[in-house]
Amino acid sequence: MSKKKKLTASLGDKTLRLLTLLMAISVLVLMVWMGWQMFDSARPSIDKFGFSFITGRVWDPVKEQFGALPFIYGTLVTSLLALIIAAPIGLGVAIFLNEMARSGVRSVIAFLVEMLAAIPSVVYGLWGIFVLVPWLRETVEPGLAKWFGFIPLFQGTPLGFGMLAGGLILAVMILPTIAAISVEVMAAVPNEQREAALALGATKWEMIRIAVLPYAKSGILGGVMLGLGRALGETMAVTMVIGNRPDILPSLFAPAYSIAAVIANEFTEATYDLYLSALVEVGLILFVITLILNVFARLLVWSVARGPKGGIS
Amino acid sequence: MHDRLRKYRNRMMMGIFIIATLIALIPLFGILGYVVKNGLSALNWEFFINLPKAMGAPGGGMANSIVGTLIMVLIASLIGIPVGILTAIYLTEYDRTSWLSIGVRFATDVLTGIPSIIVGIVIYTAVVLRMGHFSALAGGLALSIIMIPLIIRSTEEMLKLVSHSIREAGYALGISKVKTILKIVLPTAAKGIITGAMLAVARVSGETAPLLFTALGNQYWARSLNEPIAALPVQIYQYATSPYKEWHQQAWAGSLVLISLVVILNLFARFVFRSRSN
């Protein structure tokens, strides 16, 4: 049998294939390089402080004492607070968009929620400083102190700046993420499921509860995790309202510090190598946490709605 | 009786969802409202033309920030858009299944989720320290890293939407693969790809954190790309956290300009895409 002439790629074919291959490889290399670069720059600090870096409560560059716990604490508290607020509301918005709104209303509201996501972090921060913080300081926090002051969460002087402000602003910022992914995931629930529930005489809410939510459950969880990931890494808005003090206090009114915020504030002030290295190590912690979180989250989302997407409608 | 309870509960839940939506939209209108109100009053000719005036003296502007942002976004786009589109072409047209493509997709995911300040750190240690100074180039590079995964993802999605039958029609006519990709598939997906690019540009225009220690900021005009350069979001941040009232007002004005840019790009992208799907 004669030898088959395979698709002899023309020069153009070979060029394009090679070019695109190079670009693809470079993306992979970029990720690896970034991870390595972080690790390498953080190494002096890792070597010096070891595990006590994560448990250390004192961050004192003057005395060369670097403990990252205050930042981890501030980051976690604000992010969790944001999640507690944004997850139910985001899910509610998603249900409204997907199961209730007619197409015209749906487009408009979906667009508005996308706008919320498009506002730059620094503008959130600006609004935070001049609108949210005063409101918290004068109205909300005194109110909370009056009614719930017996809980340690709401004790202390209302400054406006602090973890409550950070948590609230983050809540607004991650809400679109949670809403968008929840919409996408719920839209992937086959209509037959909905119809089966309705045919049994279920009300709309019961249909959602029985047919849609269980099916979309893992995807919604993934969306919440992605929202958490975003909250953990958010820099500008948080640093502008959180108070920037590396303290670990139980009250939400207390000023605190987040990982991203301390990096933003102190990076250019790092006058010696160990200081810089410590800051990079703090960043490395954030990098690793968000990486793991994102991978898990994407897997969850993909298990329901194939393929990652961006917008809402 | 039980039915009435169920109906009532249904009504209540539906009401809750509507309320949730309204609650979600309040901050949007709140922020936009304040930005427009406070920003408009501080917006004037001088804002667009003048350089910043020290210590909050009146009459200053943000001209250098606006230009700086445009320059760095341009640098980022010149790197990020080609790399992103070419990678997406690789993933859809040449290799959808191998280990390499899985790895590249994973990397894209990781890069999408990286906090932008981390990007700033990496470029600082790799570029700024090595060069010995802050620069517009470093800032543009940092922004391009943020752009690349966004472009890859949106372009890949658009390319996948092109039905395989179109590619087959091209091959069946005796058209080579490279020409089929460049002259048939890409033009078909063009509108969507452009939309994705516009949204990515809107996104990086507003990024502050990665610029804080790459471009740093500059009170004056940068004379070359190798110098620190001002950027709109960075300037807004510095003004907002300063003690000067004049600068606070300028921060609002700057926010108005920034938000307008972002909203216009988003609206444009939506309209371009809408007309395509019709």
Added chain:
Amino acid sequence: MGQSLSVRKLEAWYGSNQTLKGINMEIIPNQVTAIIGPSGCGKSTFVRCINRMHETLPGTKVKGEIILDGESVYDQDPVALRKSVGMVFQKANPFPSMSIYENVVAGLRLNGMKSKQKLQATAEKSLRMAALWDEVKDRLNYSGMSLSGGQQQRLCIARALAVEPSVLLMDEPASALDPIATTHIEELIRQLKENYTILIVTHNMQQAARIADSTAFFLNGELVEHGPTSDIFTNPHDKRTEDYITGRFG
């Protein structure tokens, strides 16, 4: 003028699944040959082997000989081969980013033809051959997608003809069309066979009876019977053919 096609011991795989199990067939030039058979019998695969489209799918393998006008198709560069073997698909697939005119001349333009006169002349000729010229001559720069389903399919036929192939492969070209559009396509095929060798895959036996000079019946990857259409339908040799024709399966 249409060319002759010889197929010898053609085998094809899709992954581990063997879709063609040794096809031997002589296709007479300037005739319409219909390929009929139940779903999954390999008729589409067969036709896609002829212009080497089958290999563009991942995980496919082909063995055997296909001789087009004396030359083995495997001795040619597939891209070049596909200029002499045209293909029309089940669902019309005009290029969405191009106008009607650009669609028709796409095969020529993208392969380097630059002369505007030649392109326009070829476009008109192909559109006339596809019986579409009168309907679109005043809107050649409208999008290809602005036409009806039947018109789009005729546009695809014109596009395939513009490259001047000698063989035309049609994979269920009318299955997505309404009866009237189908009639147009069938009439077109009757006219085209004067100048082309046409292979048409169809699941519609009445269609085969209407337009095909010879018919081949495929079953489970094998060529069961091949002969003049009238013979196949009135006096089939093989029992399996008879069962299929009379509707006992498929």
